[in-house]
Amino acid sequence: MSVINTKYGRRSFIKSSFLAGGGLMLGFNSLASLITEGRALETIPDEWFNINAYLKISSDGVFTIKAPHPEFGTDVRTSLPMMVAEELDVDWKKVVVEQADYKPSIYGRQYTGGSRGVMEKWVPLRTTGAAARQMLIKAAAKTWDVPEAEITTEGGVLYHKASGKSAKYEEMAARAAEIPVPEKVALKDPKDFKIIGTSRANVDLIKMVTGKAPYSSDINREGMLYAMVVIPPAFGMKLKSFDALSVKSMPGIKDVFSFKTYEDGYKRNMFDTNAFPELVAIVGNSTWEVLNAKNKLKVEWQPFTEQSFVMAGFRGEQTVVVPPGLESSSDHKAKMKDAADKPGRQMRKDGNPEEVFKNAAKVIERTYSAPFLPHYMMEPITSFAHYTDEGLFVAGPVQSPETTINTISSRIGLPPEKIHIELTRMGGGFGRHFHAHCLTEAAVISQKVKAPIKLQYTREDTTNMGSYRPACLAVYRAALDKDNNLIAFHVKAGGVPDNGLNANAFPAGAVDNYLAESFSIASNITSGWFRAPGDNFIGGVEQSFLDEIAEAAGKDPIEFRLELLKRSKEKPVGARADYDASRYAGVLELVREKSNWAANKKRGVAAYLCHRAYAAHVIDVVVKDNVSRVQSVFSAVDCGIVVNPDSATNMVEGNVVDAIGHAMYGELTFTKGKPDSSNLGKYRLIRMNEAPKNIEVHFVKNDIAPTGLGEGPYPSVFGALANALYKATGKRFYHQPFIKNSF
Amino acid sequence: MAVFNLNVNGTKQKVDVDGATPMLWVLRDQLKLTGTKYGCGIAQCGACTIHLNGVATRSCILPVSSIGSKAITTIEGLSELGEHPVQKAWIEHNVAQCGYCQNGQIMAAAALLKNNSKPSEEQIETAMKGNICRCGTYVRIKEAIKSVSRT
Ligand code: FES
Ligand code: FES
Numbered sequence: 001m002s003v004i005n006t007k008y009g010r011r012s013f014i015k016s017s018f019l020a021g022g023g024l025m026l027g028f029n030s031l032a033s034l035i036t037e038g039r040a041l042e043t044i045p046d047e048w049f050n051i052n053a054y055l056k057i058s059s060d061g062v063f064t065i066k067a068p069h070p071e072f073g074t075d076v077r078t079s080l081p082m083m084v085a086e087e088l089d090v091d092w093k094k095v096v097v098e099q100a101d102y103k104p105s106i107y108g109r110q111y112t113g114g115s116r117g118v119m120e121k122w123v124p125l126r127t128t129g130a131a132a133r134q135m136l137i138k139a140a141a142k143t144w145d146v147p148e149a150e151i152t153t154e155g156g157v158l159y160h161k162a163s164g165k166s167a168k169y170e171e172m173a174a175r176a177a178e179i180p181v182p183e184k185v186a187l188k189d190p191k192d193f194k195i196i197g198t199s200r201a202n203v204d205l206i207k208m209v210t211g212k213a214p215y216s217s218d219i220n221r222e223g224m225l226y227a228m229v230v231i232p233p234a235f236g237m238k239l240k241s242f243d244a245l246s247v248k249s250m251p252g253i254k255d256v257f258s259f260k261t262y263e264d265g266y267k268r269n270m271f272d273t274n275a276f277p278e279l280v281a282i283v284g285n286s287t288w289e290v291l292n293a294k295n296k297l298k299v300e301w302q303p304f305t306e307q308s309f310v311m312a313g314f315r316g317e318q319t320v321v322v323p324p325g326l327e328s329s330s331d332h333k334a335k336m337k338d339a340a341d342k343p344g345r346q347m348r349k350d351g352n353p354e355e356v357f358k359n360a361a362k363v364i365e366r367t368y369s370a371p372f373l374p375h376y377m378m379e380p381i382t383s384f385a386h387y388t389d390e391g392l393f394v395a396g397p398v399q400s401p402e403t404t405i406n407t408i409s410s411r412i413g414l415p416p417e418k419i420h421i422e423l424t425r426m427g428g429g430f431g432r433h434f435h436a437h438c439l440t441e442a443a444v445i446s447q448k449v450k451a452p453i454k455l456q457y458t459r460e461d462t463t464n465m466g467s468y469r470p471a472c473l474a475v476y477r478a479a480l481d482k483d484n485n486l487i488a489f490h491v492k493a494g495g496v497p498d499n500g501l502n503a504n505a506f507p508a509g510a511v512d513n514y515l516a517e518s519f520s521i522a523s524n525i526t527s528g529w530f531r532a533p534g535d536n537f538i539g540g541v542e543q544s545f546l547d548e549i550a551e552a553a554g555k556d557p558i559e560f561r562l563e564l565l566k567r568s569k570e571k572p573v574g575a576r577a578d579y580d581a582s583r584y585a586g587v588l589e590l591v592r593e594k595s596n597w598a599a600n601k602k603r604g605v606a607a608y609l610c611h612r613a614y615a616a617h618v619i620d621v622v623v624k625d626n627v628s629r630v631q632s633v634f635s636a637v638d639c640g641i642v643v644n645p646d647s648a649t650n651m652v653e654g655n656v657v658d659a660i661g662h663a664m665y666g667e668l669t670f671t672k673g674k675p676d677s678s679n680l681g682k683y684r685l686i687r688m689n690e691a692p693k694n695i696e697v698h699f700v701k702n703d704i705a706p707t708g709l710g711e712g713p714y715p716s717v718f719g720a721l722a723n724a725l726y727k728a729t730g731k732r733f734y735h736q737p738f739i740k741n742s743f
Numbered sequence: 744m745a746v747f748n749l750n751v752n753g754t755k756q757k758v759d760v761d762g763a764t765p766m767l768w769v770l771r772d773q774l775k776l777t778g779t780k781y782g783c784g785i786a787q788c789g790a791c792t793i794h795l796n797g798v799a800t801r802s803c804i805l806p807v808s809s810i811g812s813k814a815i816t817t818i819e820g821l822s823e824l825g826e827h828p829v830q831k832a833w834i835e836h837n838v839a840q841c842g843y844c845q846n847g848q849i850m851a852a853a854a855l856l857k858n859n860s861k862p863s864e865e866q867i868e869t870a871m872k873g874n875i876c877r878c879g880t881y882v883r884i885k886e887a888i889k890s891v892s893r894t
Contacts, residue, residue, distance in 0.1 A: 211778015427843030657879025
């Protein structure tokens, strides 16, 4: 048990008083259709008591818990409320989950990304549940006139053993709501958890399998019009002119106009990544009619010569200068190769690598590359906006509402308090929806046409207006002495524009002579965060390279890694190593045991730490009729306490399949600024007949505070796959997509 | 524009649209049946799968004028509260992540199992490879289908 100050809780409680009225109404409106674990709310309870902003208790014992973060598929709508329910000590079957409004003053930061949701809400949400339970206990103690310490709870019931008294939470809820928030509350010892650590079905499952889970693309409103945008055909181009008359008289078309997503001189925030801030909008009565007009619109584009803007970033404001030109993938490759041939920006240096390389018994040098990748969320970008004199209602895929609301506010001239961002379920995100320009665009269009509008990007627009995973290249060198010890390690990595090399990641700290360098290449092709940014490339290729070093040294690849980790733990090199060598080794040992590693010689392994989760995978590939297919994957993951095991397992499986798909097939190339494949058919995503037949997921059991799983298990899959393909085919795979394996 | 009398989920529906309009948009825009999803618009992802006289069909390339009296079933018509065996299997296997592809996956699986109640692993893969899941839930989808075929 740990005692914790209710700093987070108090913040919610203070604010909850002014929320009360609105919260109550919201509850009534949306509850009628809610179903949890098969239980429909047939009757609406007479009374609701707001215990705090996260929790409402109805007079008939339904516990409504708010899910604070937007959901894009990691199931935080289940795992986060589980934390509240755990400390509150209620029966999960009586819990109904409701999406919280966007109110950071109450719920803290509300965003989805960086695998941070579970980690950041771990203490605040449990504190909230514990504080509410404490208030219910106080109410019962007062009512029964007994000491608080003698009251126990179980499954939503308060007990006083000595007098035999008991009361359901809902019977005490009205009184509890009057009680001030406790200054300190006790949190449970993990061994006493009843909900956390047990598998609970996704709270939206029934809605999802009956077509009723609403995405922002599903919003329909009285009088709603449909909008599409026409975007430049290539990066490096901008709007020159368009002929509205060419489509205005087409059936169902209401309006055609151009607009800017940002006012001139606007200072962009760090997520205002947008290559095409001036677009043409077409508005009409139906998607089909607008699409027809979009295809017919006469529009002229021109290359831009100069573009610059001020943008906020992690290191403060800076002026971003966008280079002009129509770029092709062949140019990118040549530039990356050129940069790799020159000295890079030094990120870390231990010992004297140059000298050691000169005198080494064996030197291995390998080059790895990967192309741009579009996020390819299953749901093409769609947003809804309704601008009225009272304010603005917007809904759309948004991972970072806190930056998006400021962009909208500044563009349409409404203060943030008058903007309601609805956090609707997203049909995937993978990092793309940090850049939620579509909400601003919808707001501008609605303001102009004075009607609720739904802005629908086509799949092609969604791909072509991407903020892609950058194209990357890395050159690795390793030096071995005559006894096959790794004595020097050198990585030089970069990309278009860069690839986020973490110089202090493993194997830094484990090798005496170490050098990490990076390079970057300016481009007008927009890139952004993509599942496990930076790591999704570096993690995989580093692990392929380690495999080759192990082979050159004549060592078992798991044993080789464990030796390095032991070295780093016992006698670390340099001042900093951004990993816990024991946890790193722990996942390798677990995967070795669970996969029965020694039983099969034709398999690949890799391990990596990313977003605070350690993961190791063993992959078995089978080649049949010249086609390689992953047969089995064994995954071992250490993400601390696993809040919802089945959901966590699903997330690891998803990481595995996604990574295999992108490693094998993912590639977006450009010709003169234009993406070469904007839709399926030309662009390839993994399908069921290419996915692994079995995935076995194991978690390390410990009591370490949990972290998320959206990204951690991802990078190492790329490496394990490359290593497995080598064992199965005898060929090393250096260049993604592996079906091409060429640079 | 022309008037079409459609049979959707057992109900007669009248729509007045351009005959070339894909059924996907008729369902989503005119009939407000939004369970059927737009993914690619070119019959490559399966998000828009519906049943046309019981056969799994990509509604994104299916002009409304071609339908005539054929019966359309959408995910909303498969069952109201998720009692269809395929939906039940999806719930039991906690299949979904973002969930966006799952309506199409379920419609494809339901059509497969109607024609072949005991599909082999290979038959499942052949029938389902037209349905993309970007979140990568294929292993669970396959398990869910197998569990229905066992009952
Ligand atoms: S939307 Fe019809 S198959 Fe993709
Ligand atoms: S669950 Fe997200 S695309 Fe399938």
